[in-house]
Amino acid sequence: MQVPAKFEYERADSVPHALQLLERYGPEARIVAGGHSLIPMMKLRLAQPEALIDINGLASELGRIAVEGDELAIGALVRHAELLDDVTATDLFPIFRDAERVIADPIVRHRGTVGGSLCQGDPSEDLSAVFAALRATAVIQGPGGTRTVPVRQFHQGPYETAVEPNELLIQLRVPITPGTGSAYEKVERRVGDWPVAAAGAVITVSDGVIAQAGIGLTAVGAEHFCAPEAEQHLIGRAPGEEVFAEAGRIAAEHCEPHSDQRGPADYKRHLAAELTRRALARANRNVPGSATV
Amino acid sequence: MSYGRMHRKEDARFIRGRGNYTDDVRLPGMLYGAILRSPHAHARIVSIDTSAAEAHPKVKAVITGQTLAGLGLAWMPTLSQDTQAVLATDKVRFQGQEVAFAVAEDPYSARDALELIDVEYDPLDAVIDARKAMDPGAPVIRDDLEGRAGNHIFDWEAGDRARTDAIFEQAEVTVAQDMLYPRVHPAPLETCGAVADFDKVTGKLTVWCPTQAPHAHRTLYAMVAGLPEHKIRVISPDIGGGFGGKVGIYPGYVCAIVGSIVTGRPVKWMEDRSENLMSTAFARDYHMRGEIAATRDGKIQAIRVKVLADHGAFNGTAQPTKFPAGFFHVFSGSYDLEAAHCEVTGVYTNKAPGGVAYACSFRVTEAVYLVERMVDVLAAELNIDPAEVRMRNLLKPEQFPYLSPTGWEYDSGDYPKALRLAMDMAGYDKLRAEQADKRARGELMGIGISFFTEAVGAGPRKHMDILGLGMADGAELRVHPTGKAVLRVSCQTQGQGHETTFAQIVGQELGIPADDVEVVHGDTDQTPFGLGTYGSRSTPVSGAATAIVARKVRDRAKIVAAAMLEASPDDLEWADGKWSVVGDPSTGKSMAEIALAAHSNLELPEGVEGHLDAVTVYNPPNLTYPFGAYICVVDVDPGTGQVKVRRFVAVDDCGVRINPMIVEGQIHGGLADGVGMALMQVMAFDEDGNHLGASFMDYLLPTAIECPAWELGETVTPSPTHPIGAKGVGESATVGSPAAVVNAVVDALRPYGVRHADMPLTPANVWRVINGDPFRTDLAIP
Numbered sequence A: 001m002q003v004p005a006k007f008e009y010e011r012a013d014s015v016p017h018a019l020q021l022l023e024r025y026g027p028e029a030r031i032v033a034g035g036h037s038l039i040p041m042m043k044l045r046l047a048q049p050e051a052l053i054d055i056n057g058l059a060s061e062l063g064r065i066a067v068e069g070d071e072l073a074i075g076a077l078v079r080h081a082e083l084l085d086d087v088t089a090t091d092l093f094p095i096f097r098d099a100e101r102v103i104a105d106p107i108v109r110h111r112g113t114v115g116g117s118l119c120q121g122d123p124s125e126d127l128s129a130v131f132a133a134l135r136a137t138a139v140i141q142g143p144g145g146t147r148t149v150p151v152r153q154f155h156q157g158p159y160e161t162a163v164e165p166n167e168l169l170i171q172l173r174v175p176i177t178p179g180t181g182s183a184y185e186k187v188e189r190r191v192g193d194w195p196v197a198a199a200g201a202v203i204t205v206s207d208g209v210i211a212q213a214g215i216g217l218t219a220v221g222a223e224h225f226c227a228p229e230a231e232q233h234l235i236g237r238a239p240g241e242e243v244f245a246e247a248g249r250i251a252a253e254h255c256e257p258h259s260d261q262r263g264p265a266d267y268k269r270h271l272a273a274e275l276t277r278r279a280l281a282r283a284n285r286n287v288p289g290s291a292t293v
Numbered sequence B: 001m002s003y004g005r006m007h008r009k010e011d012a013r014f015i016r017g018r019g020n021y022t023d024d025v026r027l028p029g030m031l032y033g034a035i036l037r038s039p040h041a042h043a044r045i046v047s048i049d050t051s052a053a054e055a056h057p058k059v060k061a062v063i064t065g066q067t068l069a070g071l072g073l074a075w076m077p078t079l080s081q082d083t084q085a086v087l088a089t090d091k092v093r094f095q096g097q098e099v100a101f102a103v104a105e106d107p108y109s110a111r112d113a114l115e116l117i118d119v120e121y122d123p124l125d126a127v128i129d130a131r132k133a134m135d136p137g138a139p140v141i142r143d144d145l146e147g148r149a150g151n152h153i154f155d156w157e158a159g160d161r162a163r164t165d166a167i168f169e170q171a172e173v174t175v176a177q178d179m180l181y182p183r184v185h186p187a188p189l190e191t192c193g194a195v196a197d198f199d200k201v202t203g204k205l206t207v208w209c210p211t212q213a214p215h216a217h218r219t220l221y222a223m224v225a226g227l228p229e230h231k232i233r234v235i236s237p238d239i240g241g242g243f244g245g246k247v248g249i250y251p252g253y254v255c256a257i258v259g260s261i262v263t264g265r266p267v268k269w270m271e272d273r274s275e276n277l278m279s280t281a282f283a284r285d286y287h288m289r290g291e292i293a294a295t296r297d298g299k300i301q302a303i304r305v306k307v308l309a310d311h312g313a314f315n316g317t318a319q320p321t322k323f324p325a326g327f328f329h330v331f332s333g334s335y336d337l338e339a340a341h342c343e344v345t346g347v348y349t350n351k352a353p354g355g356v357a358y359a360c361s362f363r364v365t366e367a368v369y370l371v372e373r374m375v376d377v378l379a380a381e382l383n384i385d386p387a388e389v390r391m392r393n394l395l396k397p398e399q400f401p402y403l404s405p406t407g408w409e410y411d412s413g414d415y416p417k418a419l420r421l422a423m424d425m426a427g428y429d430k431l432r433a434e435q436a437d438k439r440a441r442g443e444l445m446g447i448g449i450s451f452f453t454e455a456v457g458a459g460p461r462k463h464m465d466i467l468g469l470g471m472a473d474g475a476e477l478r479v480h481p482t483g484k485a486v487l488r489v490s491c492q493t494q495g496q497g498h499e500t501t502f503a504q505i506v507g508q509e510l511g512i513p514a515d516d517v518e519v520v521h522g523d524t525d526q527t528p529f530g531l532g533t534y535g536s537r538s539t540p541v542s543g544a545a546t547a548i549v550a551r552k553v554r555d556r557a558k559i560v561a562a563a564m565l566e567a568s569p570d571d572l573e574w575a576d577g578k579w580s581v582v583g584d585p586s587t588g589k590s591m592a593e594i595a596l597a598a599h600s601n602l603e604l605p606e607g608v609e610g611h612l613d614a615v616t617v618y619n620p621p622n623l624t625y626p627f628g629a630y631i632c633v634v635d636v637d638p639g640t641g642q643v644k645v646r647r648f649v650a651v652d653d654c655g656v657r658i659n660p661m662i663v664e665g666q667i668h669g670g671l672a673d674g675v676g677m678a679l680m681q682v683m684a685f686d687e688d689g690n691h692l693g694a695s696f697m698d699y700l701l702p703t704a705i706e707c708p709a710w711e712l713g714e715t716v717t718p719s720p721t722h723p724i725g726a727k728g729v730g731e732s733a734t735v736g737s738p739a740a741v742v743n744a745v746v747d748a749l750r751p752y753g754v755r756h757a758d759m760p761l762t763p764a765n766v767w768r769v770i771n772g773d774p775f776r777t778d779l780a781i782p
């Protein structure tokens, strides 16, 4: 049996209460959402927080998915399974369906949360790449009120995010742009495994050319989980196999993958190119009204 | 009759959460132990300071190698006549090795105590790559062994070297291939653990632990610790999977026992997942070079094999003592050859001990993998279809019993029939046509065949023993006055369904329903001696004992029935599950009627004692030789290296099938195991000896998604030596399937000129193989 070290436990009954508790216990306290990243680390005693502040009771404040104006708002406490099941979200952004189907397994997906995924800041987190591709905005609340941070500035290094110890990630806001298609491609060693590498693509096509492009990459050492140079290459060009392949090549060039038991660096770099290409092609295919390439 | 599909009797309790596993055992006053393990693969222990841990208010004892040395228990013998540290005294020799044992009021405090133990290590260079273990200047791991100047453990050979070499010199065609069967782990869902309860008043020690061999454990405890054997009771309750990993005695068991003796209270120790993966018996780790000599038309004449066997830091393989490489020398496989020879060299490395484990039939797995890969290498060299090469070389039914070039006497089989059936089920020719089309379009599809013959059911006792204990097993059968029966056997189920299968055997022999037979096992105070369940030996050995003890009961019943019918026993016949006067079924007496009479005041013939109970010991005259033909179809994504197992056809011949449903369940599990080993499992180590597969995040178990809908077929060739014609099946699919999967992937990669790729065929590995730059799968990926 793996058992964590001793810790205090508090259950928050509102966002302000959670913030108060964070203030009270100080930087050695940790929020627990789904617990599927934090608790395993505690059991291995890699994390030994002095207190856990449980936000699982805050579903009414943090557990909603809704279209608000020209944005899709996703609460931090939305479970992976809820996002997967939300037809509004997955129809607007098929990338969510693609990604959530291959994140962990149903058991983990029923507990693990969107906010927890982003706050964990694991360099292989799938949703970090997804939200980077979507150019989402993170809404963070602290003692002084709320602030917003573009997701592409949210991650400040492995396991480091823009969320301060006395703050809570509240929501993710995804811009809705007409004429947009999206897709996610992941290679895993086995179903439910973390990615060896994965790529998400979001493209907006207007007048036959790519008007906007987002490429998200995870597990390959892409800065801020995105590939701006490859995105740049796409803008203004007509979608097509060669353009996508070139974007993949550029994306791969700017990655810095590390070898580990999931694969050697050269393979991961290759996957960055290959999966970017595939994701772009599929994203293009599900641009509403697009002719299949 | 009692053979046939019936639901497993044990499932009711498992499905309802009413199983009783070691961790379910809770005794009054029970304490909890936890093991401090080495973070280093190789280091000298400078000092161990336990004072802070001992000062913890809930800690009752902290045991170190020093404490054990005082009791003469710091080292224990292994199942391969080596010694293994229980708790390290001088050095640690693998990462995860046991260093100290803390006993506390609750499991949390026991774990907390570990953080308070201060061990100072002086790190040493580690030997990780078995291929470098014998290099001059390699660090000597076992400097505790007198006169040991290097890491070499043994050299062993089988077969006829001179004849084999002579054939190779003359051969029209020879092929050679290096291959690695990497270190894998049985990874049972239930980890190992023990509850030890030493009663100071009676002097009796009771140990609950998930052992596959409870009687062997008891005897070894008696021999090693000097405790009187009748004062030791080993209870193996429900086991959540064993696969060979629960045969030996682990340091944690000894620690729990010592903990109970020292504290005077029961002590429970349960390891966690990482401890299980890091320290308990691994399997395989065979670095092999195979060679085949053949004629140009594909007739195999001889096979030659060299093996470098990585045994870890202590030679702890569990196998019949005479065979340091297990039954590896069955590597000539299912083929009719003139000669064969193998040489096996065992070496120490700074890795966990173990060896033969994980459903391998004592290394038949490695043997089958070797020969089946080699046959495909030959087929590729000759450009002949691999099915055709096999057909040209398979033993013919009329050749049985067949004496193999390395001394095995294969009992029975019709190999071509099994392969033909598998090919028909798969639609082999159509698949090849589809493959040709796909290849023309640049798509990668592969078809892999594996044909295996296993040797299972050890003894006979004169050839096979473990530390002097002959491999023969007992059975006792009682029939109560109302005709219900209790069977007591020495083996122990870990999921194989013994409580059902053995009840069916008794039912079949006695003409009573299987539901009327209770099977008692796993408790040494309640069952006769025997060596237990591994190497697919339960049905071949204990199943035979069961049939024979039931026949003894039936013979006694005949005498009683004769008295009931006032006839001579010679005038009775056994028909429709009853004893009746020959030719007059209306006189038939059922077992229930006879049992009641046997316990009544019926006058029995002189010399007949009454009751029907019987005992027996079964010493198998030979092993049994199950076999099978497997065909796997894969699709490979050339852009990512991902392998999808599309189909898997498995034709098994395990002789007579007692409960076909259980047999199929065993095969399903073994096939999944095989897919896991072929595609995703490996315990690799970095150069410092860090274990790179120490959790289920890194050591991957296959799931339903990776498994196709298995397509099973069967042929039935009864074993001529087994009383009911059964052969073992528990390991068949694990033995046979990895080669089929690898052969399929290699077949898919033929357009790239690939002849071989080592397991596991992860996407990264396959992609690198396609690019002609494979990496060592047993080391850290560079």
Ligand SMILES: Cc1cc2nc3c(=O)[nH]c(=O)nc-3n(C[C@H](O)[C@H](O)[C@H](O)COP(=O)(O)OP(=O)(O)OC[C@H]3O[C@@H](n4cnc5c(N)ncnc54)[C@H](O)[C@@H]3O)c2cc1C
Pocket (backbone or CB within 6 Å): A030, A031, A032, A033, A034, A035, A036, A037, A038, A039, A040, A076, A077, A080, A102, A103, A104, A105, A108, A111, A112, A113, A114, A115, A116, A117, A119, A120, A124, A125, A126, A127, A163, A167, A168, A169, A170, A192, A193, A194, A195
């Ligand atoms: C078996 C398994 C397989 C997995 N496979 C994958 C995979 O394939 N791909 C993948 O991307 N992920 C995978 N995961 C990770 C899983 O997606 C994450 O564990 C999960 O989504 C994290 O969310 P959580 O709610 O469980 O976070 P928790 O474990 O509760 O928290 C994680 C971290 O975030 C902090 N935190 C949580 N919520 C907030 C908040 N609202 N504000 C501020 N801080 C917060 C916590 O303090 C903690 O530091 C896997 C996990 C497991 C156990």
